[in-house]
Amino acid sequence: MIFLIFILGLIIGSFLNVVIYRLPEGKSIVDPPSHCPVCGHKLSPLELIPVLSYILLRGKCKSCGVDISIRYPVIELLTGIIFIINYIYFSDLIILTGGLIFSSLLIILTMIDFDHQILPDKLTLGGLGVGFIFSFFRSDITVIYSLAGILAAGGLLFLIALLSKGGMGGGDIKMMAMVGSFTGPIIAVSSIFLGAMIALIAHLPGLVSGKTGMKTKLPFGPFLALGSLILWFWSEELFDLYINLFI
Ligand SMILES: [Zn+2]
Incomplete structure (x- = not known):
């Protein structure tokens, strides 16, 4: 179960990256689909796998070779770890769900405040x-x-x-x-x-x-x-x- 929570954290972390990047610029969170900000290359399902895709691509865009910020996998990992800590501390499903939302909000707000x-x-x-x-x-x-x-x-x-x-x-x-x-x-x-x-x-x-x-x-x-x-x-x-x- 802890492993599943970790995977969920990685996936949500990948979504948090999108929010951190797009929300302050007033862009839509869902449209267009994830792409390289430099060459516009649309990411394939394989390139969307959190953390792993970063390692497989050696931190570079498959199409144009531009460096992908290490921040993406770090935020994904961090979210995964924070999700596990929530899971360990809160057995009540409602409190746990609240905790996951609360932690996610704090991660996004921290990064947006840093950037903007x-x-x-x-x-x-x-x-x-x-x-x-x-x-x-x-x-x-x-x-x-x-x-x-x-x-x-x-x-x-x-x-x-x-x-x-x-x-x-x-x-x-x-x-x-x-x-x-x-x-x-x-x-x-x-x-x-x-x-x-x-x-x-x-x-x-x-x-x-x-x-x-x-x-x-x-x-x-x-x-x-x-x-x-x-x-x-x-x-x-x-x-x-x-x-x-x-x-
Ligand atoms: Zn590119």
Whole structure:
């Protein structure tokens, strides 16, 4: 079963690549079919096999020989692994399905934020709707708890945005409201702090060497997404660790 979940993850990962590439450019997700962006060569079924096709083609387009970004198989593998972790942690089918959707959204948002410094409403607000609807059917959280998550995480970031006078984007606010709809307030608010901590550590070398000034605009989205994903799986472990360290 774990193997099947992994294969499903690879296939969904391949679809996430399409969304990451096409959605910000306003292109259709389904039409035209997958093709080489340089020569337009339409990919055969064999060339559409996740990861394996990349290895078989040695990372090059079969038609024109242009290098295919290593990012494609990496995203596919990453999605496969994250799907397995979801499967291990959530035995309830509804929660598992919600987890797979939630993780997929965070992967897409991270990559689009990296590439374009935007977090599209279709994904953040759309995902928020999905998370909220799921809460009606979930046994682990209530509808009120999901709503509290949306308001707490979105509200906190909105406040930070007001206080920092634009240091925080509207996309970040909507994304964390989406996270709250899936996780409820405690994990969502903790994700903001964890994301900020990871961002600080990641940017520390740049800040110390003076390459990154305090006024430099840094994309915060990928760190928020990473913090959210970590706490989606390991909130209990990290809360325990925090209590042992500081209380
Ligand atoms: Zn080509």
